Structure formats: C-alpha cells, structure tokens
Amino acid sequence: EDKVVQSPLSLVVHEGDTVTLNCSYEVTNFRSLLWYKQEKKAPTFLFMLTSSGIEKKSGRLSSILDKKELFSILNITATQTGDSAIYLCAVISQNFVFGPGTRLSVLP
Amino acid sequence: EAGVVQSPRYKIIEKKQPVAFWCNPISGHNTLYWYRQNLGQGPELLIRYENEEAVDDSQLPKDRFSAERLKGVDSTLKIQPAELGDSAVYLCASSLVGWRDNEQFFGPGTRLTVL
Numbered sequence: 001e002d003k004v005v006q007s008p009l010s011l012v013v014h015e016g017d018t019v020t021l022n023c024s025y026e027v028t029n030f031r032s033l034l035w036y037k038q039e040k041k042a043p044t045f046l047f048m049l050t051s052s053g054i055e056k057k058s059g060r061l062s063s064i065l066d067k068k069e070l071f072s073i074l075n076i077t078a079t080q081t082g083d084s085a086i087y088l089c090a091v092i093s094q095n096f097v098f099g100p101g102t103r104l105s106v107l108p
Numbered sequence: 109e110a111g112v113v114q115s116p117r118y119k120i121i122e123k124k125q126p127v128a129f130w131c132n133p134i135s136g137h138n139t140l141y142w143y144r145q146n147l148g149q150g151p152e153l154l155i156r157y158e159n160e161e162a163v164d165d166s167q168l169p170k171d172r173f174s175a176e177r178l179k180g181v182d183s184t185l186k187i188q189p190a191e192l193g194d195s196a197v198y199l200c201a202s203s204l205v206g207w208r209d210n211e212q213f214f215g216p217g218t219r220l221t222v223l
Contacts (some may be wrong), residue, residue, distance in 0.1 A: 031208045042112070043151070043199075100149050
C-alpha cells in the first residue's frame with residue numbers, strides 16, 4: 001500500500017525563523033512528488049518534483065527531492081505570519097496519495 | 109480564468125438524510141477528482157474521472173456513495189444515507205490530460221456536518 005509520511009505534524013515558530021518540512025514516501029512506480037499549501041480553503045499548488053537533486057525555488061520557498069532515500073524537504077526562509085498553513089505533500093505513483101500534512105504556525 | 113467551482117460551500121444535515129455536492133472543473137481539464145478530507149488529515153481520493161469515465165473508484169464506499177460526470181464536465185457526488193462519520197470536507201480537483209504529469213487544482217470544498 002502506498003504511504004506518505006510527513007514530519008513534524010505540527011510546528012510553531014516566530015517570524016524570521018527558517019523551517020524545514022519533511023516528507024517521506026513508500027510507493028510503487030513513483031512518478032512525482034508535489035507540495036501544496038492549505039490555508040482555510042483549498043490546497044494551492046507549490047511545487048512538483050520529478051528529478052532528484054534539482055532544487056525548485058519560489059521566493060522564500062524551496063524544495064528538493066531525493067529519490068534514492070525516498071524523501072523531500074520543503075524549506076521556508078524568513079517566515080512570515082502569512083506562511084501559517086497546513087503544508088501537504090502528495091505523491092503520484094499508480095495513485096495520488098497525500099500525507100497528513102504539517103501544520104505550521106508562525107507567531108509575530 | 110475561473111478556478112474549480114464547488115457548491116454548496118457548507119451543508120448541515122441529519123443522519124440518514126441524502127446530500128449531494130456539485131463540482132465544475134477548470135475549462136479544458138478532462139480529469140476530475142473527488143477527495144474527502146477529515147480534520148487533521150490529508151485529502152483521501154474517493155474517485156477519479158477521465159472525461160466521463162470513472163477510472164479509479166476503489167476508495168469510494170459504494171454502498172452509500174455515488175458519483176457521476178455526465179458529458180465529461182460537471183460532476184456530482186452523492187451520499188445516501190449520510191452517517192455521522194461522513195462529516196468532512198469534500199474537495200473537488202481537476203487537472204489536464206495526463207494526470208500523472210500535471211498538478212491538480214482544487215476547489216474550495218464543501219464542508220459537510222452530519223448531526
């Protein structure tokens with residue numbers, strides 16, 4: 001059974017801190033890994049990662065995939081209160097499987 | 109460009125009542141998904157359509173859940189009868205053809221409360 005695990009499940013930091021969110025997976029026929037940000041409403045797409053070792057970057061957010069060790073990290077530098085959200089990792093294999101999410105709270 | 113549209117946004121019903129959710133995907137997206145998201149968990153896929161064909165409904169509780177996507181555009185998800193454990197957010201998403209190579213775009217969801 002395909003499995004996606006995220007850690008930590010919850011994280012509280014102060015503005016300006018840097019955070020690293022982790023996603024590991026065990027799936028059959030891995031295709032790609034995606035990161036989403038979910039605030040009060042729908043998940044919004046952040047990154048899609050297909051190849052190992054290639055960092056994807058968008059502003060203060062960056063992510064990288066390690067297909068050998070079966071994990072990805074999402075980094076957020078200089079966090080702001082607007083970064084408070086649930087960050088979901090999803091893996092496309094034969095299915096589309098989400099992890100449980102990491103709830104990030106950024107305090108002023 | 110309009111995003112994925114869902115209605116209603118909120119629904120409160122008593123157990124054993126029927127309920128239906130509607131989704132209109134992004135224009136041109138032939139793949140449509142229904143997810144259920146329980147509090148504190150990631151979305152769980154219920155059914156995936158490619159055009160009007162349900163190609164993955166292995167996680168859909170078929171005794172009480174049904175879905176349709178007539179004409180390959182809008183979709184409806186129905187629960188009959190609803191149970192207390194069905195309280196969750198029901199998310200609809202769509203993507204371009206080639207679902208394994210394209211990100212999904214999500215609608216705002218329908219929050220269902222079963223009393």
